[in-house]
Every structure is written in structure tokens, then in C-alpha cells.
Amino acid sequence: MVDKNTAPKDDGTVRPMPLFYTNPAPLDSKRHANLALKKNFGFDYASDVNAVPVNMIEMPQVCHFYPIAFSPDENATPVAIMGLRDNENLFVNNKGTWEEGAYIPAYIRRYPFIFSELPGSDQLTLCVDINDKVTEENGEQKFFDTDGKPSALAQNALEFCKSYHAAAQQTLEFSRYLAASGLLVDRKAEIVVAGNRRINFAGFRILDEQKLTQMDDKDFLEWRKRGWLPFLYAHLFSGSQWQRLTRLLNEKLEKEDSKKK
Template sequence: MPNPLVLSPKECQGKTWHPPVDLSFAADKALIPLHAGELAKAAATMPLALIKEHREWRLVGVCGIETGHNLFIKDGKWLGNYRPAWLSSYPFEIVAVGEKGVVTIDRDSGLLGAEEGEPFFDEQGQMSDAVSIRVEALKTSHRKHQATQKALSALAKTKVITPWPEALYSQLGLSINGLHMIDEKALSQLDDETFLSLRKAQALPIAYAVNLSLPQTHLLGRLARLNPGYVTAPENLDSFFDNDEDLSFDFDA
């Protein structure tokens, strides 16, 4: 968040906000943040990837094939079966300050006002109901994001994170750089102690889900024809996944 406003009675005095009426605020976001608690539903709905931001790995849902266009959002409505939790708390975010987290709101969101709009706090300094609901949901998600970060750090230490295949980029017409998955061969060759450390860090479900979600790029291709941006999607991605053993996990191994 480039220009945050701390959510407090003092900082928000004289300011109001406008709750989003739809999801248009995320129509230009091709990557949506996810936490591990969303894995099961998200992986069945969209491809997942790992990206590196400021030396830390993040779990994201890949919602587009080009930057600046979210294929899942059309006319402010979500076209998929699962809607990521991040969308429900925007424009609020928790920013780490030392060991504590501070709730902030994006000044550049276009949702801040002065006289018109809803107040953040009442005269007694209590959060309004609309703000409180979002902040509580945000706090819950934040704890899950923290656990997810620990799991991703464990995966990174074992050096099993690898870029998406170039062939998939080419086949999909993908222009978003930095998408990563798990190197299944490297994961299977880890010694028992290292593999157990991933299990204790609850990193294995993320590893499996990310790779198993890649066939959902089929959906991106279909959405690109329904909700086109600048890049034309291929008619068929089936050939890429046919007999591709590198994108499957043997759970019995």
C-alpha cells in the first residue's frame, strides 16, 4: 500500500469513506493475495502461484494472463466460483510495525471522502459497523497470512520453488512475470528430516495445491474470450497438459 492512512480516531477525524459498491477496484489486479486457509476452494477455481515480493514469497491466485486485467471481474462482478478473502477487506490492510500490526486504509483507493460518506468512528471513538466487520475479517485473514508466510519461508529454504514452465507461458500467451510453482522432483528427493520440517511448517498442502491448480489455466483461456483484455487467449490448452508427468504429484511416493 503506497500511501496508507492509519485507522484511528485521531488520524481519521473529519474523514469519511465509501464502501465499495462492487469489485471494480480489483479489475486491474491480475494477481490476488491468498492465504493457506483458502487453498482447497481457490485451487479448484483458479491457478495458484508463488511470487517474490521484497525478498518474501507470497501465495497468489492468478486471475489474468496480462498485468492490469483481472479476467474474473467483469462489470464489477466476480465470474468465478470462489471469491478470495482479500476482496472483502479492501481498502483496509494490516501493515507490520515492528512486532505489531497496524490497520490502514489506502489513501489512493478513491474511497476516502471528507463530509460525504460514512464515518470511520462515532463520537465515542468506536468503529462503525461497516468498518468493524471488515477489520475483524482482516485480522482473521492476517493471522492466516502470517502462518502462510512461515510455510513459504520453509519451502524457500529447501530450494524446491521453481518458475512456471516457459511452455505454459507461451501456450497461454502469458505476460505476467515471476510466477513460480514447486519442483516435484526436488521435493521428492529431500531427505526425511527436511521433508518432515516442511510437514511441521504446514508447507506441504501449499506445495501440492499450487501444482495441482495449474490445469485451471484452462479457465483463464475461456475467461479471456469472455472478458478480453489486450492479449488474445489460445483456443485450446489441452495439448500442454496431455501426458505431462511434471505437473502431477504421486501422493503415494
């Protein structure tokens, strides 16, 4: 399935596989005539990651549930922090269920679909991560109907990926501007949890609130003109969610300790 939107030209460099994806392939009505999405495959695929990228437009929702930080590279990608230890998402339980009531970032909801640019083409193509955990042959939720046309499921996935792609492009502009602004600072955190255990958390950047308040009027008005101020404040508000992560980890550690007794 191909979208009419165009993507940036491929520069020939090898890019790593996107987070979660192992075998993304373009959906094809002939090759995948009987392929279907498994029902209720859960969130096990996200259970061992402690941070995921978020788009700028969802930061006002994300800030109510997760701390928002920025990657240390020149892109300064905004990410939602979901765990304090490596390979641990505190919002997914051992049944593959997300914590009730918590906002689920679009990057996670998009899976197993993703846009990709085919070699020799500048069009975005809808792909699906084909693996036994999320797809099956002759299942109920097929990607194509008997006439070889995209099913409602595939059409909805295409529209979602189109919206996600547009939001991601806006986010890239925002985050690169932020990275060049000098407002970000490297951050390290030491968090004390149950049993007086200490966890060191590093490798991310946050907004320096003092630098923000001292910004000159011209720069401040530029941020306002671009409509980006609410997203800076969403990041600042999200700082209170570190306490939520600490609470969730303490609850998990207490359960683990009780099982050992």
C-alpha cells in the same frame, strides 16, 4: 484504532505502497468523525492486476479457481494468478463485478483497510485508504458513532485485519521455508489463445513435482510435522486452473473481436 498485537520493529527502510492503496491513513475518531465507507464500491480497484498475494490457509480454496504460483524472490510469496496479460484481471468485468461464484482472496476483501505500524510505536494501527472512490463524508457507513467510538463496521474491519495479519505471518514462515528447500523451479509458459495469438507468461516459480516425490523421508516428515503438506498439494492441484484463465481470455477476446467487425 490501535490493536494490542505488536508488529516487527521498523528498520528505517522505505517500503513501496501496498498493492491497491494510494492514501492509507490511521483511523482517528476526531479527524474522521464523519468519514464513511461508500456502499457497493465494487472491485474496479483490482481490475488491472493479474496476480495478488494469498495466505497459506486459503490456498485450498484458491486452488479451485486460480493457478497458484510463487514470487521469484527469497520470500517465495504465494500468489493467485488472475490474468494472462499485464494489467488485466479476468475475474472483474467492466461493471466492477467479480465473476459469480469465484472465491475472492482475502487480500482483495481486506481493501480498503490495512494494518500499519506508526513511527515510534510497535502497535498495529487500523488504516483506511482515503480516496473518493471508496470513502465519503457523512455517508451511511461511518467508521465512528456519535460518541466517537468505533462503529460495528470499523470493529469488523479490525478483526478481519487481525486475522489476516496472523495468517500472513504464518504464510511468511511457510514460503521462506519453501524457498530454501530447493523444491521450486522457475517457470515460463506460452499460451495460445483465439486468433492463434501467443502469450508469454513468466516471472514466477512453481513446485517441481519430481523433486517432491524424490524428497527423502526425513524432509518429508518435517513438512508433515509442520502441517504444510496440504498447501503444497493445493498448489499442485491449482495447475488445472490455467485452462480456466485461457477460457476466460478467449471469451474476452472473442467479444473484443466481434465489436471491431
